[in-house]
Amino acid sequence: MNTRKKLADLAKTIRSKNAGTDKITFDIIFREKATYETVKRSGALTPETVCEILNVDRARLTDFVEYDPAFAIKFTILRLRPSGSAGDGDIFGAQQYAPFLDLMIDISN
Amino acid sequence: MPSMKIICPNGHLGFAPLKKGSFHLGVDANPDFIAADSGSDDIGPVPLGTDTCASPKAWQEHDLEEMLLASRRIGVPMMIGSAGDTGTNSRVDMYVQMIRDIAARHKLPAFKIGWFYSEVGKDKILGKIRAGSPIKGLDAREDLTEEELGATERVVAMAGVHPFLKLLEEGSDVIIGGRSSDSAIFAAAALHKGYPEPQSYYLGKVLECASFCAEPYGAKETVMGEITDDFVEVTAMAPFQRCTVASVAGHAMYERSNPFHEYVAGGLLDMTNCSYDQVADKTTRVTGMDFVPAEEFRVKLEGSGKVGERFVGMAGIRDPYTIAHVDEVIAWARAQTEERFGKDGWELHYNVFGRNGVMGDMEPLKDKPGHELCIVVQGIAPTREMAEEVTMTGTRQLFYARLPDVKGTAGGVSFVLDEVLHASPAYRWTLNHTMSVDDPLELFPTHTAMIG
Numbered sequence: 001m002n003t004r005k006k007l008a009d010l011a012k013t014i015r016s017k018n019a020g021t022d023k024i025t026f027d028i029i030f031r032e033k034a035t036y037e038t039v040k041r042s043g044a045l046t047p048e049t050v051c052e053i054l055n056v057d058r059a060r061l062t063d064f065v066e067y068d069p070a071f072a073i074k075f076t077i078l079r080l081r082p083s084g085s086a087g088d089g090d091i092f093g094a095q096q097y098a099p100f101l102d103l104m105i106d107i108s109n
Numbered sequence: 110m111p112s113m114k115i116i117c118p119n120g121h122l123g124f125a126p127l128k129k130g131s132f133h134l135g136v137d138a139n140p141d142f143i144a145a146d147s148g149s150d151d152i153g154p155v156p157l158g159t160d161t162c163a164s165p166k167a168w169q170e171h172d173l174e175e176m177l178l179a180s181r182r183i184g185v186p187m188m189i190g191s192a193g194d195t196g197t198n199s200r201v202d203m204y205v206q207m208i209r210d211i212a213a214r215h216k217l218p219a220f221k222i223g224w225f226y227s228e229v230g231k232d233k234i235l236g237k238i239r240a241g242s243p244i245k246g247l248d249a250r251e252d253l254t255e256e257e258l259g260a261t262e263r264v265v266a267m268a269g270v271h272p273f274l275k276l277l278e279e280g281s282d283v284i285i286g287g288r289s290s291d292s293a294i295f296a297a298a299a300l301h302k303g304y305p306e307p308q309s310y311y312l313g314k315v316l317e318c319a320s321f322c323a324e325p326y327g328a329k330e331t332v333m334g335e336i337t338d339d340f341v342e343v344t345a346m347a348p349f350q351r352c353t354v355a356s357v358a359g360h361a362m363y364e365r366s367n368p369f370h371e372y373v374a375g376g377l378l379d380m381t382n383c384s385y386d387q388v389a390d391k392t393t394r395v396t397g398m399d400f401v402p403a404e405e406f407r408v409k410l411e412g413s414g415k416v417g418e419r420f421v422g423m424a425g426i427r428d429p430y431t432i433a434h435v436d437e438v439i440a441w442a443r444a445q446t447e448e449r450f451g452k453d454g455w456e457l458h459y460n461v462f463g464r465n466g467v468m469g470d471m472e473p474l475k476d477k478p479g480h481e482l483c484i485v486v487q488g489i490a491p492t493r494e495m496a497e498e499v500t501m502t503g504t505r506q507l508f509y510a511r512l513p514d515v516k517g518t519a520g521g522v523s524f525v526l527d528e529v530l531h532a533s534p535a536y537r538w539t540l541n542h543t544m545s546v547d548d549p550l551e552l553f554p555t556h557t558a559m560i561g
Contacts, residue, residue, distance in 0.1 A: 017363070019365055020248055022250065022538070023366055025364065031355065054471045056471060062249070067368045069368075070359045070361070071355070072358075078248065080470075083153055084153020084154050084538070085537045085538075086487050086535040089468065090468070091152070091153045095467050
């Protein structure tokens with residue numbers, strides 16, 4: 001039996017956006033509590049795994065929150081340079097979430 | 110105390126036009142205020158640095174006209190914050206003039222307009238530093254140095270509720286604000302009517318982005334917030350949208366580092382113990398918010414400093430061998446620029462789309478480039494002439510890169526345009542800091558006048 005699913009097939013919303021000029025924040029929001037709890041239990045989204053997926057030092061992760069009222073996992077990283085500096089490929093920080101779409105989640109637990 | 114209602118038709122007035130259908134449904138619901146924020150630092154440092162807008166004047170005027178006509182027709186105040194994207198003095202003056210022009214065009218009966226400014230002179234900030242009152246960095250930034258202040262072109266302070274409250278107390282029918290916290294516009298209206306701080310600030314927080322707190326996704330639709338002494342309710346006005354527990358709770362964390370705290374000048378909105386209830390099909394009620402006044406009054410400052418004049422070039426690559434060696438192609442073009450201009454005094458930035466142009470070093474697939482690439486080149490230098498030549502060298506020399514085993518010896522890249530394009534100057538955010546002030550109105554001078 002297939003016990004793994006893509007995060008994109010479980011979450012209602014997977015997004016990224018500036019949080020001020022120096023940070024990008026990521027929101028992964030689920031429609032139902034059960035799915036949210038399953039993803040939390042899977043251990044696929046932790047401060048360590050998100051830093052690994054984005055290839056950033058742990059020191060750049062400023063917040064990691066499991067936010068029960070919205071069935072959401074939220075984390076925030078510091079940019080290396082402020083938004084809109086020359087060479088910034090994403091001034092709004094709005095297209096940084098893509099690597100999380102295909103993240104495989106163990107749903108057997 | 111009876112409830113009070115505010116409608117918000119646009120989360121960033123001017124950035125795209127409001128949708129009239131849901132706005133008029135909102136106006137018909139008899140709100141006590143019509144309000145919207147017009148600013149954002151999402152647009153990068155260029156508009157603040159060059160003192161320009163990121164939005165077309167026609168779209169700004171479209172929304173101001175809709176809001177002004179509605180507000181005068183039903184006789185309730187209209188409030189705008191962060192005029193013209195950045196909230197600089199010139200943007201405030203521009204919006205005030207637009208209001209005057211719209212009023213004249215429609216021959217509106219006389220009304221009182223109030224406005225305030227948010228720009229902060231560099232000499233004032235320097236005075237604070239030298240008086241031993243540090244300009245503290247936010248988001249892991251160091252405290253502001255005199256050198257970094259010197260590299261700054263323009264600074265705006267983020268107003269809280271205070272200048273809005275003063276202008277409401279003076280009887281303003283229309284308020285045009287300089288740079289201000291999104292939530293402060295709405296919170297000021299509620300505080301003016303005597304509602305408690307926690308509910309007032311939460312009302313502002315939930316309304317600031319208009320229909321971003323509703324579902325399904327659809328921006329620029331009107332939402333209505335209703336406040337009492339005990340709770341805040343938010344209702345979607347668009348027929349296809351609802352404010353649900355999920356959409357409203359989800360919005361609490363939008364564009365913020367964490368979903369629990371919202372800092373404004375003068376305190377902190379604490380949403381840790383908020384609870385959400387669906388009280389009607391399109392309405393969610395929120396309770397449990399708290400507000401913690403700040404011990405020291407600190408105001409956030411945004412500053413932008415010029416890096417140089419800028420041109421942009423573009424090049425494509427289709428040869429798989431060249432794609433595999435694209436970093437060497439770029440290194441060649443850089444070396445040629447260095448040969449011409451020396452090591453310092455210019456910048457070249459390369460975004461390689463099709464590999465990692467969007468995410469840079471964070472791109473997990475950067476070792477798996479696509480079958481074709483687009484390189485966007487940005488060249489920066491002190492003068493326009495030099496920036497053009499730096500960019501031209503950094504772009505055209507991609508064509509001449511000397512890869513040892515390349516089969517195509519007639520040119521290493523493709524061009525859509527054999528030219529480089531003049532772009533906005535390059536700026537950078539130099540200030541994301543806070544400054545201590547004694548008087549909440551110290552940085553925000555207010556003015557009023559009659560129109561009509």
